[in-house]
Amino acid sequence: MSRPTPSTPATTHPDWLHLSGEENVVWESRPHPVTMGVRVPIGLALVLVGFAVAAWSVTDGGVGGxxxxxxxxxxxxxxxVLVQYVVWTNTRYVITSEELYKKRGIVSRNVTQFRIDRVQNTALEQDVLGRLLGYGDLTIYTAGSGDPELTFERTPEPERANGALNEQLGKLVDRDRSGERSRSRNRST
Structure with a gap:
């Protein structure tokens, strides 16, 4: 007797990510946890000090000021700690087969999006701490603009993000070349 196989659930994407036709997500991340900064250790220290003060004052004569x-x-x-965590979890970086997305925001949402075929150049930057902890900035420049169009700040494993983007750019170049060859053949016949 054979068992029925469960159907594969459709991949769901957040409402801010608009995929079209054959487009698929090739890389997705949020910033490295170091992005939460010193506020998390300060918040945790406040919790510990608060517990110590409350416990000491209760054992010293009851509940008081x-x-x-x-x-x-x-x-x-x-x-x-919660505010920093919520800000961190609501920042997303996405590379699809056709577009780049950067989403930020909790109450209001800011989504930057543009097509991969507009990418002119990329820059991957890692300082010493970033190399040690495994994060860096991936900056994307587009045609017609000398300024960065988009930066994925403190991206974990930035080489993977850069590799995914370069792979999509390579596929785009290959598609363009094969399209040029077929157009050239069609003109000569």
């Missing part, structure tokens, strides 16, 4: 200060430090620390 110092206990409330400890609780306030805990709440402030948790809020600081």
């Amino acid at each position: 110092l206990s409330l200060v400890g609780v306030a430090l805990v709440v402030l620390g948790i809020a600081l």
Whole structure:
């Protein structure tokens, strides 16, 4: 007796990512966790200090003003960490077979999007800390603009992102060349 195979669920994409026809996602990431910065360790330190202050004040004679200060430090620390985490999780970088996307925002959303065929040049930058921790900036320049069009800041494993983009650019060049050859053959016949 054979078992029925479960159907493969359709890949769902967020509502801000508009894929067309044969377009597919080739690379997707959010910034490296280091992007959350020093606010996360500061928030965690506030939580620890708040617990220590609250625990010390309770054992020293009941709940009082110092206990409330400890609780306030805990709440402030948790809020600081949560805000940084939410900002981090709501920043996305996407490379598809046809377009580049950078999405930011929690309450309001800012999505930068442009076609890969507009890419003129890319630059991959990593400082010493970025090399040690595995992040870097991938900057994309487009035709007709001397300024960067888009930067994926503090991208984890930036070589993979750059490789995925270069692969798509190579496919685009190959498609253009094969199209030119077929047009040339059609003209000569």
